[in-house]
Amino acid sequence: MTYKTVLLVLDASQYEADLTAAADLCDAANAHLSVLLVKVAAPPRFGNYAGPSAAWLDIQAAEFEQLEKAVEAVRTTLKDVGLSFDVAGEYTEPARVDDLVGERARYADVALIGTSMDPSFRARAIEGALFYSARPVLLAPRRQSVTLLPKRVLLAWNSSLESTRAAREALDMMKNAEGVNVVLVDPVASRWNGHEPGADVAAYLARHGVKVTVDRLPSAGRPVDDVLNEHAIDTTADLIVIGAYGHTRLREMIFGGVTKAMIEAPIVPVLMVR
Incomplete structure (x- = not known):
């Protein structure tokens, strides 16, 4: 299999090191980098009348803003690198992560899962790619480069x-x-x-x-x-x-x-x- 599209799944809260490693990987392999930034929603908090509390609504708004800023920052970074790329952001519930990643990974040759993320989020992302996309998953150890051209x-x-x-x-x-x-x-x-x-x-x-x-x-x-x-x-x-x-x-x-x-x-x- 020749890998021409790499899906990179990132936590929108912490992604810089994983993005740099993925950009290097795609540059070496002449592959398109498709970045999916995910922000997992905080659990809802309810007020006195069984509706969402004002504090939780403020948290949700802040999370949306953080995701939007991350998407723009990644786009800016990749433009400077000169790669073929696309960037998308998704705000989702924890239970939807595996479906979301699986659906996106169907349009890539391989899914590269970031290392800097919550373990439960990372596990769901990996299982989503493995079980719902019919695509392989590439896993990198922390602080170690990964390649699509191994010797x-x-x-x-x-x-x-x-x-x-x-x-x-x-x-x-x-x-x-x-x-x-x-x-x-x-x-x-x-x-x-x-x-x-x-x-x-x-x-x-x-x-x-x-x-x-x-x-x-x-x-x-x-x-x-x-x-x-x-x-x-x-x-x-x-x-x-x-x-x-x-x-x-x-x-x-x-x-x-x-x-x-x-x-x-x-x-x-x-x-x-x-």
């Missing part, structure tokens, strides 16, 4: 539908990379994995010109995300490509999982595909 890629592989979609989505990236490590954690020979786990996907990627190495790693009782992150650092990977939510969201929320861990604390940039 080294780690592909997390477990023969699932999600990892299969992730491999196909990132195929162009991997073809242009200097090297790709396909990583399997605690693989077992099976109908799905074959007699030599990882060999089938490696052959598929190699036919597309990907310079691929298969790494079968033991977890030794550690969480899978720890194994993946450590290996990404050891192989100097610029990007981890991974399928998202191999289990249900409810199970991930209750018991934890690789997706949840990668969302909450990415160590290196992550391209997540559902």
Whole structure:
């Protein structure tokens, strides 16, 4: 997949660092930057007559003004940079964030979610893009640059539908990379994995010109995300490509999982595909 439009989702209250990083990413990849600034409404406060209180109405007016100023500031910044871009602002209830982001992400190739935002807002934005747009999500660690032109890629592989979609989505990236490590954690020979786990996907990627190495790693009782992150650092990977939510969201929320861990604390940039 060639990425020509990047949706950047930002908190209208704090966005400068994420905007700079996204502008650099789009400039390097010759991509259009579509910025969505979101202001999540404060909970309503009611007065003596069961209507909105005057204080809450003042808060709402101030939030609208903050959003409008942020939109204008981002437009000014991007004009000075010289990128192809568009900027929109949305004032919304917390429960609408996932729908809003999902709807916008349908018209982009990838959604880049800002790092400087409330964790619950960020989680809703990520899930909205993953579940309601059929588009991948790009996650950047704090204070670390992210790229659409990685030199080294780690592909997390477990023969699932999600990892299969992730491999196909990132195929162009991997073809242009200097090297790709396909990583399997605690693989077992099976109908799905074959007699030599990882060999089938490696052959598929190699036919597309990907310079691929298969790494079968033991977890030794550690969480899978720890194994993946450590290996990404050891192989100097610029990007981890991974399928998202191999289990249900409810199970991930209750018991934890690789997706949840990668969302909450990415160590290196992550391209997540559902």
